[in-house]
Amino acid sequence: MNCTPQELMAIFLSRELKDGEQLQVGVALPVPEAAVRLAHIMHGPNMELIFLGTRMNVHQLESLPLPAFGWDRRVVRWAESYSDRGHRFDQVKDWNKRVFFIGGIQVDPMGNTNLIGIGENHKRLKFRGPGSVGTPTLSTHVGRYYIVLNQHSARTLVEKCDFISSVGWSSGGADARKKLGIPGGGPKYCVTPLCVMDFTEEEKTMRLKSLHPGVTCEEVELNTGFSLVIPNSVPTTTPPTEEELDVLRTRVDKTGILRGT
Amino acid sequence: MNCTPQELMAIFLSRELKDGEQLQVGVALPVPEAAVRLAHIMHGPNMELIFLGTRMNVHQLESLPLPAFGWDRRVVRWAESYSDRGHRFDQVKDWNKRVFFIGGIQVDPMGNTNLIGIGENHKRLKFRGPGSVGTPTLSTHVGRYYIVLNQHSARTLVEKCDFISSVGWSSGGADARKKLGIPGGGPKYCVTPLCVMDFTEEEKTMRLKSLHPGVTCEEVELNTGFSLVIPNSVPTTTPPTEEELDVLRTRVDKTGILRGT
């Protein structure tokens, strides 16, 4: 099955999403956007999509085109309601059925992520990041979330984040979040153009789960800035079915954003 | 000027209200309702009236009839907005320009009021009151408020409330509210069918301010359950002007609720 890594990532994520879940996607994240739309069409007639404060169920539409630009508020044309009417965080208690996707300028082995900046001194950062947006609150309350990276690089996947904007498994251990009193389920997978990684059951450190077709363990290790847990046998990420790829290309990503065109 | 005590009370209160203020009236309080409507017509083109969660400016209407029953949500026909869209208390910081009116089953000399009940044991009250409604929060934050009683009686005006649901001047003194950290301006007057009472400047205990026409000091004292401060000379409550009474009767209280008809 010939597809781009971005298409494979979107299809992998789409299979993760369960019918009836609330799926929240931030701006300018084409892989999660495509994943959510694909899942909605394929197996999620009761999914609720939340883009830019707009809540919709658009399962009945023939196609769910990715917007040309993530900040396009014309998504309101599909709204059933607004997810916030000036009170975005008044019902976080129900976010256990919500799923979201997070990026990071740094990600550590426990899935903690950094959107703040790189450097030792917050008052004079070497690289200033965009800021935490709503990710600290989202990662605290959602049922689970996915770390999605556009690049698999040792500069991003680091031993230790200079700053943590969202707590994954904190300093490690299956009870790490419970000890902090954080109710959400935490990060489930880290998905990159090279592979899918999960977290070990006890230590909650990152482990290679599957390699995308044509990618080797060595390539992943070389581009990871910490020592990744590598099981004895690593499967290949399940390739797309013909139907998945067809729906993705003809009903979701019609303009080929994930094909780089 | 021939008018009922209720009409005089409403006219007295209407003069108290300043243009530009927000006036909130609860259900089944015909005297304050009439006062607010009269002031809005007479001198308050910029007043904002808040009835039952509906915010309106109805200065342009020829008449502002009192509803037959205070719980009539048809007041929404005049709405410019809803004072709460499910978040009634999100902007209490601006309530310094809001005025409200409070009753009580007990009122003490410091203007503390009780809507909870009468008796020593809260688990087994001798008389159960209706409950505090929103008066504890309102009396905490509004710029000032008026205690309005339908009856002037020693059973209501008591030395000590069995329970306090709204703090007036607490245990007394001009700094009583400041010491509690309560920002609102507190009760200004207590208005009854017999008289108007204010609070002394230093002790903040209730003092006779004016007697309604035909009422004597003795009558007031006899019907007050605590020792009221009585100045050497007590004026008569300024009677209505012809215009006030005319507007009240022809444009506000057309059905004669305050005339007892």
Add this chain to the structure above:
Amino acid sequence: METERSKKILSEKEVIAKISDGMTLAFGEPAPMGFIRQIIRNKIRDLTVIASGMSLDMLIAGGCVKKVISYYAGGGFGVAVAPSFRRACESGELDVWECEEGILTTGLEAAGKALPYLPWRGGVGTSLPKINKDLKLIKDPIEGQVLLAVPAIKPDMAFLHAAESDAYGNVQHYEGPGWLDLFLYRAAKATIVQVEKIVSNEDVRANPWATTIAGADGIVRMPYGAHPFYSRGYYVQDTSFLRSYIDVAKDQGEQLEDFLTRYFFSPISHEEYLEEVGIKRLLSLYEY
């Protein structure tokens, strides 16, 4: 591929099956009387309720309530306090979690925000923290001001009445919900709404800003479901009916029993209740 979006429409019986003795139930405004009548008829017991006024009084008269989270239980028609509430309080058989509007909404907001508490100022200096030990006086950690810490209030279910909903639980009140409705919805584990009318999803999407409750857990079609109270955009309250209730409730005697039997225990469904009230009476309650 699955192609069907699930509908959330329930019958009265399906709603009652979700309720058990001892639950904490919250009732919006106007009171969802269709649900309340079924709760009384099915003899649900030992409830903790968030309710107010005369609908609270009916739940108490029906024997369903053990504890009330109460900010207001006024009567009307010359009776300052709801009669059954008053009787049950004065006899000591009803627990009252004494509060007020701001404290109640603060506790509900804490639940919606998954916080154990939220602070509030209204009530400082009053008797409320003395007679309700769950309200703690605290010093705020920033400036040292004295505030009330209000614990999260977590209803098991919220019952509301609204004008319309689609089959998927997108509820649209007419001209805004009752003041407490959205607080209850955000705090409750589940929300069930009785509506005058079920409309198409396209109708909802024509004005999404009017969607006040996005995703109720259950919808019951119940025209005239708020009777004897008003339903905004549909009918006004039935004042003479409410006056009759107050009249019989004042004495807490046999007449009240007869009234309850006639309107609460005998009609086995909402339609039967409406038959008992009569269509002429219902049609006389037009709203304008």
Add this chain to the structure above:
Amino acid sequence: METERSKKILSEKEVIAKISDGMTLAFGEPAPMGFIRQIIRNKIRDLTVIASGMSLDMLIAGGCVKKVISYYAGGGFGVAVAPSFRRACESGELDVWECEEGILTTGLEAAGKALPYLPWRGGVGTSLPKINKDLKLIKDPIEGQVLLAVPAIKPDMAFLHAAESDAYGNVQHYEGPGWLDLFLYRAAKATIVQVEKIVSNEDVRANPWATTIAGADGIVRMPYGAHPFYSRGYYVQDTSFLRSYIDVAKDQGEQLEDFLTRYFFSPISHEEYLEEVGIKRLLSLYEY
């Protein structure tokens, strides 16, 4: 008897007269660009701002900002971080009150509720309380859970862009306000709104549920006032304009100065700015 209700319509100049150096100003979404351009042109200095993204970047490029209450300053068009924000942070000349959406709205809610603080859970376990000392870790007084105490955030003024308002400050956004707008309105000492259109009071009263801001302190008529950003119901964002800004801002050099001069410093009024942009360009931004 007084008979006139006062109008709240202001001119651009009257708005600028209310602003002084060192104030705390909050900007809604879409950015109220008409006001932002006037603030830059009038060389207001040392502001603390609540703003985000590219409009924040323009305020920084214009030299107006000393401190930013910041949850997001992304760029776009291949630039991950807003360029002037990045330069000012990395050179150490900009104070950043580091936060995130939930913490920001919690601080704003505290201000609206006249409370010194409110607790919030999002941010517990992160670096935020380490790099922002105003955020205190506390144990809640009821269950002992660890939470953040967020102090009240009190803007001197909030500036918003909306679709419509009547002359009395009853603002109606089209299809809902920007997500932060109502928080800013409730927290700020005063709120001034630029609108595409001023409508009659009767229009407002035809749909009071659509009134999102009841009683703005000032209204300025400013068609295309959000340009180069979108105005829902009126126009989409001017993507090529924003791309040009990012292109010149990336280098932080002379080209940026020229851009600022052309669009921010030279046009003395909103109308002059629109003339510079050109009506053909504006008419091409239709929304559908």
